[in-house]
Amino acid sequence: MNARAAGLRGLESWVSRGATHLAQTQPGRKTASTPGDVIVVGADILWTTESGRTVNQEERRTFVRDHRTCVFGYARKADGPAMTVVYYVMDGDELLVSTMAERAKARAVARDARVSMCILDEKWPLSYLQVYGKGIVDYDPELAVDVLTRVVGLMAGEDVPASRRPQLEQMARDEQRVVIRVRPYATFETPPRHVHKMSDIDTLTHFTSKSLPW
DSSP states (O other): OOHHHHHHHHHHHHHHHHHHHHHHHSTTOOOOSSGGGOOBTTTTBOOOOTTOOOOOHHHHHHHHHTOOEEEEEEOOSSSSOEEEEEEOEEETTEEEEEEETTSHHHHHHHHOOEEEEEEEOSSSSOOEEEEEEEEEEEOOHHHHHHHHHHHHHHHHTSOOOGGGHHHHHHHHHHTTEEEEEEEEEEEEEOOOOOOSSGGGGGGOOOOOOEEEEO
């Protein structure tokens, strides 16, 4: 058996073990039917395998829908791009971010609609998916309260009781809350290559990235 064949056999064995573990610990997560093509959307495997199996459009969208935090990137007037970690919620295909009208994110999006959002799975080592989109600032006060309420619920891990709604309405008014709506148009594929143990180095590979339609 040559080195490449041995490496691929080791890769399939490792992926198969990972798929079995994830199926046991995270029921309902999606995996492909063959060990060499395992893709777990929303867990710690999101990649293109040696056989050319690529995370498809619906799997990429599912990864975005299944998570709640991202690194939000936007252009500054000077220096490099600004980046900040934010919570987001979905409205159809749009990603909604709660912020204050006077914060840099809102001012920047009003000036330049081009933004990027690196969606995180909140595990370590990180898996992620970068999304490019066009943003607008929505000043609807009811929407601002709704999104703030959903974000607070995400942070707390439970629905916000109706009795708390007046507090959040007051907070949204006091802080002049607005919503940044981001409509994706592309994702940037850089599937992570994780090393969980030293023997994983034997099958570690990297390749160049590419932009894919949303």
